[in-house]
Amino acid sequence: MINYEQYLRTEKLPLIWCPGCGHGIVMKALLRAVHEAQLDKDKVCMVSGIGCSSRLTGYVDFNTLHTTHGRAIAFATGIKMARPEMHVIVITGDGDASSIGGNHLIHAARRNIDLTVVLFNNQIYGMTGGQVSPTTPYNAYASTAPYGSFENNFDIPQLVEAAGASFVARGTAYHAMPLTNYIVKAIDRKGFSLVEALSPCPTTFGRRNKQGDGVKMLQRQKDHTISQRKAESMPDSELNDKIITGIFVDIQKPECREEYQKLIDHKKGKGA
Amino acid sequence: MNTNTRVLTGNEACAEGAMAAGMRFYAGYPITPSSEIAEVLSGLLPKAGGVFIQMEDEISSMAAIIGASLTGTKSMTATSGPGFSLMQENIGYAVMAEVPCVIVDVMRGGPSTGLPTNSSQGDIMQAAWGTHGDHPIIALAPSSVREAFDQTIEAFNLSERYRTPVILLMDEIIAHLNEKVRMPAPDDYAVINRVKPNGPGEDYLPYAFTDTDVPPMADFGSGYRFHVTGLTHDPTGFPSTSHDNVQALYERFDRKINGRRDEIVSAEYFYMQDAEVVVIAYGSVARSVRHVVKTGRVQGKKIGMLRLKSIWPFADKLVSDATCNARAVLVPEMNMGQIVRQVRAVVHGVPVFAFNKINGAPITPQDLEKEIGEIYDQL
Numbered sequence: 029m030i031n032y033e034q035y036l037r038t039e040k041l042p043l044i045w046c047p048g049c050g051h052g053i054v055m056k057a058l059l060r061a062v063h064e065a066q067l068d069k070d071k072v073c074m075v076s077g078i079g080c081s082s083r084l085t086g087y088v089d090f091n092t093l094h095t096t097h098g099r100a101i102a103f104a105t106g107i108k109m110a111r112p113e114m115h116v117i118v119i120t121g122d123g124d125a126s127s128i129g130g131n132h133l134i135h136a137a138r139r140n141i142d143l144t145v146v147l148f149n150n151q152i153y154g155m156t157g158g159q160v161s162p163t164t165p166y167n168a169y170a171s172t173a174p175y176g177s178f179e180n181n182f183d184i185p186q187l188v189e190a191a192g193a194s195f196v197a198r199g200t201a202y203h204a205m206p207l208t209n210y211i212v213k214a215i216d217r218k219g220f221s222l223v224e225a226l227s228p229c230p231t232t233f234g235r236r237n238k239q240g241d242g243v244k245m246l247q248r249q250k251d252h253t254i255s256q257r258k259a260e261s262m263p264d265s266e267l268n269d270k271i272i273t274g275i276f277v278d279i280q281k282p283e284c285r286e287e288y289q290k291l292i293d294h295k296k297g298k299g300a
Numbered sequence: 301m302n303t304n305t306r307v308l309t310g311n312e313a314c315a316e317g318a319m320a321a322g323m324r325f326y327a328g329y330p331i332t333p334s335s336e337i338a339e340v341l342s343g344l345l346p347k348a349g350g351v352f353i354q355m356e357d358e359i360s361s362m363a364a365i366i367g368a369s370l371t372g373t374k375s376m377t378a379t380s381g382p383g384f385s386l387m388q389e390n391i392g393y394a395v396m397a398e399v400p401c402v403i404v405d406v407m408r409g410g411p412s413t414g415l416p417t418n419s420s421q422g423d424i425m426q427a428a429w430g431t432h433g434d435h436p437i438i439a440l441a442p443s444s445v446r447e448a449f450d451q452t453i454e455a456f457n458l459s460e461r462y463r464t465p466v467i468l469l470m471d472e473i474i475a476h477l478n479e480k481v482r483m484p485a486p487d488d489y490a491v492i493n494r495v496k497p498n499g500p501g502e503d504y505l506p507y508a509f510t511d512t513d514v515p516p517m518a519d520f521g522s523g524y525r526f527h528v529t530g531l532t533h534d535p536t537g538f539p540s541t542s543h544d545n546v547q548a549l550y551e552r553f554d555r556k557i558n559g560r561r562d563e564i565v566s567a568e569y570f571y572m573q574d575a576e577v578v579v580i581a582y583g584s585v586a587r588s589v590r591h592v593v594k595t596g597r598v599q600g601k602k603i604g605m606l607r608l609k610s611i612w613p614f615a616d617k618l619v620s621d622a623t624c625n626a627r628a629v630l631v632p633e634m635n636m637g638q639i640v641r642q643v644r645a646v647v648h649g650v651p652v653f654a655f656n657k658i659n660g661a662p663i664t665p666q667d668l669e670k671e672i673g674e675i676y677d678q679l
């Protein structure tokens with residue numbers, strides 16, 4: 029059994045997250061993954077942007093960096109390029125990563141830089157009170173979508189897969205153990221890894237969309253998700269309202285910092 | 301002394317100066333007239349074991365250099381007006397989180413895409429006030445290619461000493477000027493590195509109040525695990541909105557830079573002892589002023605130049621002292637009058653004239669001779 033306290037700044041508790049928020053469950057999955065991957069705390073750097081989920085970095089006992097909205101991946105890129113021996117883990121929300129930070133997300137995936145991104149997707153802007161996000165489903169309500177969202181939404185795993193990531197998975201707060209497993213694999217995979225963690229926000233999404241409290245929203249995750257393996261043998265008609273979970277990409281290809289190291293090794297000592 | 305002479309542009313000298321200062325991480329996005337800095341460094345850095353990365357934009361470039369600097373790697377970016385605007389939010393972050401780094405802004409005409417290939421001094425105020433909030437900043441402005449080299453080193457030294465971002469405001473004329481430069485040997489310049497903590501990790505306060513107002517800075521990954529945030533924070537680095545903590549933090553920021561103006565501010569005095577017309581200039585404009593001062597002196601006109609080598613914090617006392625015996629002060633600038641406002645705020649009882657040229661063309665000696673002639677007519 030893991031002793032969570034060894035990874036927490038317990039004096040910073042209680043968390044700012046609302047009762048029923050899924051972010052705490054995802055954080056535990058993350059800490060279990062760090063524990064399982066046997067990472068040295070001094071060599072872990074957790075970098076977050078701005079949003080409810082991004083407050084996580086204040087609570088965990090690593091090298092932690094709470095940056096500007098949307099820019100966590102860009103700060104993390106600087107850390108990884110300068111100090112490749114660090115395990116750089118990015119904590120971000122759906123708005124943080126795919127709206128304001130969308131450009132950094134696709135370019136980090138394209139570079140295939142060795143970062144592990146844990147994207148807390150609550151399908152809404154939690155911290156600012158429930159405005160529409162790029163992952164808010166079509167027709168769902170938000171404080172800036174009082175008549176329902178009229179925009180199409182991103183499928184984040186598909187987006188980062190297309191951009192060139194080495195490892196892509198989607199899990200949920202309900203399925204906390206598989207989620208841990210995805211994060212362990214993401215940490216182990218050299219290259220750009222992203223794990224999307226669906227995380228219920230009863231306060232700003234659930235309430236407006238009549239999905240009930242945190243427990244009901246978790247139950248909903250159970251009912252409305254289906255593993256990729258099962259989905260493969262099911263007809264499209266049955267998959268209509270389902271969200272598919274699982275590992276979508278797990279491949280090995282040249283990693284950005286390692287490629288740069290080859291250049292350094294080749295050029296170093298050859299004089300300016 | 302091991303000197304060698306080279307012909308370089310300001311941009312090339314800036315890149316060389318950064319290497320000499322120990323810069324080993326560069327992130328940037330191409331923009332005229334700064335791109336040669338990136339081009340030169342993409343070649344030099346891997347040879348020195350350093351890292352060059354061309355980012356997807358200026359926002360991420362600024363973010364990446366902050367991340368790299370937190371690991372203890374001296375870092376820099378270079379850009380021009382539009383890119384400088386994009387960097388502002390994260391420049392503010394570096395101020396708040398006290399992360400040393402250097403931002404080179406090669407000034408071109410603006411606003412917007414403006415004059416990509418022409419010179420300007422339009423970003424003086426952007427350097428000080430471009431990001432939100434109220435905070436001190438350090439900015440330098442070179443007037444020659446050799447000084448682009450020297451001031452890049454100085455920018456790193458100041459950023460390391462005060463744990464703050466430092467801006468090098470170079471204008472396009474200096475950036476693209478080719479000049480013969482006598483390169484100094486490494487023994488001829490000092491390289492300053494940030495003070496690191498040496499006590500046990502549990503006792504480390506990354507934002508401690510110290511005698512110097514500059515807390516020691518640990519490298520990420522060196523065994524000191526600490527938290528860095530852009531939110532107001534207490535000495536531990538964790539967010540705090542307590543009125544006392546917040547006021548104390550901002551006052552410390554102010555003290556560590558504005559309170560040390562004397563150590564940061566630098567200027568050159570040229571024929572100033574008996575000057576009755578004092579021309580205050582910086583950047584490329586000072587080169588035309590120098591010529592006019594020399595020719596004026598031959599004609600018996602008592603003209604002198606006070607050349608500002610540092611722009612921020614502003615040289616309040618120095619300017620008021622240097623002009624107190626003058627009959628007139630002239631501030632020529634390639635903008636509509638940015639430094640002249642600072643000058644007017646500290647010069648009393650002496651008329652201060654502005655000469656502003658903002659069409660992309662240099663301020664020439666002829667422009668200045670005419671202007672100074674008119675000033676003499678009025679005296």
Ligand SMILES: Cc1ncc(C[n+]2csc(CCOP(=O)(O)OP(=O)(O)O)c2C)c(N)n1
Pocket residue numbers: 078079080081082097120121122123124125148150152153154155156161
């Ligand atoms: C440049 C900038 N724009 C806007 C904001 C305001 N803001 C803070 S958090 C946030 C949304 C966060 O949503 P998300 O990333 O989905 O995370 P969540 O809070 O839902 O976990 C916004 C828009 C900001 N801090 N900075």
Ligand code: SF4
Pocket residue numbers: 044045046048049050051080081150154155228229230231232233
């Ligand atoms: S607003 Fe939503 S995401 Fe934010 S803490 Fe509350 S429940 Fe969680």
